[in-house]
Amino acid sequence: MSTRWAVRVGRVSTRVDPVATGIALLAWALTLGLAAFSLTLGDYEIPLAQVLETLAGRGSLIMTDVVVNNRLPRILVGIGVGVAFAVSGAIFQRLARNPLVSPDLIGINAGAALAAVLMITVLGSSTAWIPAGALAGSLLTATCIYLLAYRNGVAGQRLVLVGIGVTAIIGSLTAYLLTLADIYAAKNALLWLTGSLAGRSWPQATIIGVALLVLVPPAMAAARQLRVLELGDDLARALGVRIEGARAVLIAIGVGLAALATAAAGPIGFVALVAPQLARRLVPEGVPSLPVAGALGALLVVASDLIARQLFAPTALPVGIVTAFLGAPYLLFLLARANRVGRGG
Amino acid sequence: MTLSRRRGLLHHSGPRAAGLAAAVTVLLAAVLLSLLAGAQWFGPRDVYAAAAEFAGSDTDRVIRYLRLPRTATGLLAGAALGLAGALMQGVTRNPLADPGLLGVNAGAALAVVGAIGLLGIHSLTGYVWFAMGGALVATVVVHLVGSVGRGGATPVKLALAGAALSALLGSVTSAATLLDLSTLNEFRFWVVGSLTLATGGIVAQAVPFIAVGIVLALALGRSLNQLALGEDLATALGTRVTVVRILAGLAVVLLAGTATAMAGPIGFVGLAVPHVARTIVGPDYRWILPWSVVLAPTVLLLADVAGRLVVRPAELQVGIVTALFGAPLFIALVRRRKLAEL
Numbered sequence: 165m166s167t168r169w170a171v172r173v174g175r176v177s178t179r180v181d182p183v184a185t186g187i188a189l190l191a192w193a194l195t196l197g198l199a200a201f202s203l204t205l206g207d208y209e210i211p212l213a214q215v216l217e218t219l220a221g222r223g224s225l226i227m228t229d230v231v232v233n234n235r236l237p238r239i240l241v242g243i244g245v246g247v248a249f250a251v252s253g254a255i256f257q258r259l260a261r262n263p264l265v266s267p268d269l270i271g272i273n274a275g276a277a278l279a280a281v282l283m284i285t286v287l288g289s290s291t292a293w294i295p296a297g298a299l300a301g302s303l304l305t306a307t308c309i310y311l312l313a314y315r316n317g318v319a320g321q322r323l324v325l326v327g328i329g330v331t332a333i334i335g336s337l338t339a340y341l342l343t344l345a346d347i348y349a350a351k352n353a354l355l356w357l358t359g360s361l362a363g364r365s366w367p368q369a370t371i372i373g374v375a376l377l378v379l380v381p382p383a384m385a386a387a388r389q390l391r392v393l394e395l396g397d398d399l400a401r402a403l404g405v406r407i408e409g410a411r412a413v414l415i416a417i418g419v420g421l422a423a424l425a426t427a428a429a430g431p432i433g434f435v436a437l438v439a440p441q442l443a444r445r446l447v448p449e450g451v452p453s454l455p456v457a458g459a460l461g462a463l464l465v466v467a468s469d470l471i472a473r474q475l476f477a478p479t480a481l482p483v484g485i486v487t488a489f490l491g492a493p494y495l496l497f498l499l500a501r502a503n504r505v506g507r508g509g
Numbered sequence: 510m511t512l513s514r515r516r517g518l519l520h521h522s523g524p525r526a527a528g529l530a531a532a533v534t535v536l537l538a539a540v541l542l543s544l545l546a547g548a549q550w551f552g553p554r555d556v557y558a559a560a561a562e563f564a565g566s567d568t569d570r571v572i573r574y575l576r577l578p579r580t581a582t583g584l585l586a587g588a589a590l591g592l593a594g595a596l597m598q599g600v601t602r603n604p605l606a607d608p609g610l611l612g613v614n615a616g617a618a619l620a621v622v623g624a625i626g627l628l629g630i631h632s633l634t635g636y637v638w639f640a641m642g643g644a645l646v647a648t649v650v651v652h653l654v655g656s657v658g659r660g661g662a663t664p665v666k667l668a669l670a671g672a673a674l675s676a677l678l679g680s681v682t683s684a685a686t687l688l689d690l691s692t693l694n695e696f697r698f699w700v701v702g703s704l705t706l707a708t709g710g711i712v713a714q715a716v717p718f719i720a721v722g723i724v725l726a727l728a729l730g731r732s733l734n735q736l737a738l739g740e741d742l743a744t745a746l747g748t749r750v751t752v753v754r755i756l757a758g759l760a761v762v763l764l765a766g767t768a769t770a771m772a773g774p775i776g777f778v779g780l781a782v783p784h785v786a787r788t789i790v791g792p793d794y795r796w797i798l799p800w801s802v803v804l805a806p807t808v809l810l811l812a813d814v815a816g817r818l819v820v821r822p823a824e825l826q827v828g829i830v831t832a833l834f835g836a837p838l839f840i841a842l843v844r845r846r847k848l849a850e851l
Contacts, residue, residue, distance in 0.1 A: 331672075351693060481684055481688075
């Protein structure tokens, strides 16, 4: 158990854990540092001083266009979706008490992807409408998966396996759509499918910003109940938590965050899985991990995007390829480790 | 372990053999249907003419160069995938095992893409070795991750390890295809799984690989029955468990690797067919294996014919049809309460 400090502002009081706060602050500092570095990179490099000057509103017209209209929103989308995926993953993992029940593994992202590819390849929709379609797709998929996995409650492992099955159907339909499209539309769709920050601009930044503003505060408030829910249904009920209601609200927030993040940047894989797991390992047991997970999620996406752009420069890979490269081996490791302690997947 | 302890519909060797003969007849009917059906329907006489007195007419050409290799691909790949699935379910004692779900096909697929895209190898005899290598690596990784430590390889762990590895391999493939538009163009038709990819020459090259795999697999029936009793009991009964596992793994790699090299990654045939066979003949692998060899190509050919007819004159590739039918079966299996507790 670590020391906690009680912080009181007027009538609102909260306990603050110095370790958790320190890690979150460190992650944010690193994220902002990488983001600033990222702003200097691109088709032509701009020195950091000039970037900062431009951000302060004293740059030339061209600088303003490049930095403020082009690079800044892209970075903000990266930070935003990192936070959203990570918080969503943390909620799911803690609700199911299973690290594998993250939105990308149980198929929610795949649903968004199918809808988006349908819009790109068949309907030829303008980019503005793709997020709406992706949102609808993931909400629909989440509902389907929940109903299919429901049998006297939703057991974590059944949810994961049903998710794998649903993902298989959705994935093969998506692959079929790719064969129908012309090759350039197919490439765009594939870029989108991998999860990419390329071409993301203020509309997407607005989507994810609003999503975070609307969904993160209730998530933080509900996190208190998460800790009680983790004690088990009986104990939680005895402590006066209305279990089904609390769980439904948390699932809705988790799905909403994953859906909107996917709508903004595509299904960037494994962030929702890895960030909360890292948070759990860094922060002592029993501390609310949502803020730390969110900070680590942002760091993960921004760092991965930087790697994706630099590694094969001048060809930029989509960020989702890097996160999959980092995340999938980690998932395999988690599985192997879970087996060794005998807890199963 | 939920491999059905119930006896199948057919209890004795006589009815099982007779049923198998009937299944072979159905398979022959599926073969004929696959030759006749499509955007253009032919009569049996056309097929005979194309085979016996090839005159080079359009009909002759379509049958000989398109329908025949397509049907042969379905026959070979189907038998291979069905057997590979049955073997995997037997060895891992895992009702969810399938070369698609456990990442074997994804491993083979990535290796083939690499061989074609990076090394410029275009003959099946060239890249089939890569396919088998990829299948082997994927099989070993998934099995290692799924079975480390206490509890051994449960369906859930194996399925998850397969999903994780498939995601990883898929993103490597995406990266490769995104960097090169022409690879993407070739790849997107291949990755859905289709019987129209292989030419007659490629089919002929695949025959020996698949034949060896089938013989090896069928020879393992008795050993799989003993493995089903549990590792300790099997050892006590004189089964050399490790040898059986290695031979079965070899057969899976040979079968699934070659099938993927021919037809792309096709999922769920290997999952579904052994379950159907088990329902018919019970848990005896000496019967499940031969039934799978016959039923799986029947299923694959019928799925392919359905894909040709449903969206005529366009086509649904067979891998999409099998996923549309197979994944719901997978979900139904998962919903059975006992499984989730494994």
